[in-house]
Amino acid sequence: AQSVTQPDIHITVSEGASLELRCNYSYGATPYLFWYVQSPGQGLQLLLKYFSGDTLVQGIKGFEAEFKRSQSSFNLRKPSVHWSDAAEYFCAVGALVGNEKLTFGTGTRLTIIP
Amino acid sequence: DGGITQSPKYLFRKEGQNVTLSCEQNLNHDAMYWYRQDPGQGLRLIYYSQIVNDFQKGDIAEGYSVSREKKESFPLTVTSAQKNPTAFYLCASSIGDRVSGDGYTFGSGTRLTVV
Numbered sequence: 001a002q003s004v005t006q007p008d009i010h011i012t013v014s015e016g017a018s019l020e021l022r023c024n025y026s027y028g029a030t031p032y033l034f035w036y037v038q039s040p041g042q043g044l045q046l047l048l049k050y051f052s053g054d055t056l057v058q059g060i061k062g063f064e065a066e067f068k069r070s071q072s073s074f075n076l077r078k079p080s081v082h083w084s085d086a087a088e089y090f091c092a093v094g095a096l097v098g099n100e101k102l103t104f105g106t107g108t109r110l111t112i113i114p
Numbered sequence: 115d116g117g118i119t120q121s122p123k124y125l126f127r128k129e130g131q132n133v134t135l136s137c138e139q140n141l142n143h144d145a146m147y148w149y150r151q152d153p154g155q156g157l158r159l160i161y162y163s164q165i166v167n168d169f170q171k172g173d174i175a176e177g178y179s180v181s182r183e184k185k186e187s188f189p190l191t192v193t194s195a196q197k198n199p200t201a202f203y204l205c206a207s208s209i210g211d212r213v214s215g216d217g218y219t220f221g222s223g224t225r226l227t228v229v
Binding site for chain 2: 032034036042043044045046049094101102105
């Protein structure tokens with residue numbers, strides 16, 4: 001069965017600093033990988049996705065993520081965070097074959113300090 | 115614009131009362147999902163439906179019921195058997211019953227509070 005781990009429950013970053021949110025997955029082959037963002041009291045919005053091709057993928061709002069097969073990771077990065085990036089971030093993994101549903105991590109809450 | 119509409123945004127339930135959360139989508143998606151979100155616990159799957167008139171239990175189905183009479187609609191009823199229903203509820207949909215590169219599309223959620 002597939003699984004995903006987000007090791008950091010809460011991260012605090014200064015505005016303008018760089019950001020990296022960690023995501024590790026468990027799956028027997030190359031999976032679909034997603035990052036979602038959730039603002040308080042809102043639904044989840046897709047930031048970016050990966051399933052093949054270039055291992056560095058670009059998303060909305062200046063985010064990018066890199067797929068590293070050898071480390072089973074799909075970490076989310078942003079070179080310079082803005083106060084509006086404060087939110088909760090979810091990594092998700094899905095199978096390319098079969099009808100397993102998306103599996104979500106438990107989320108990382110990002111706080112931005114001035 | 116296509117999307118998922120959840121209503122109401124806020125809902126208050128008295129002890130022993132059943133309440134129904136609405137979820138409507140105009141994306142022509144086949145599959146729909148209900149998740150419960152509690153602080154620090156991520157998203158937990160309640161029920162999902164991959165086709166009209168069919169649905170399956172997720173990880174925490176006890177105390178909840180659903181129906182899927184139309185492709186566009188997947189209402190969730192929180193029954194009096196659900197002892198701790200206060201939570202944020204999210205509805206989602208996907209193109210088919212298999213994960214695709216489009217992932218899931220989410221509604222904006224309903225916050226249910228027991229009073």
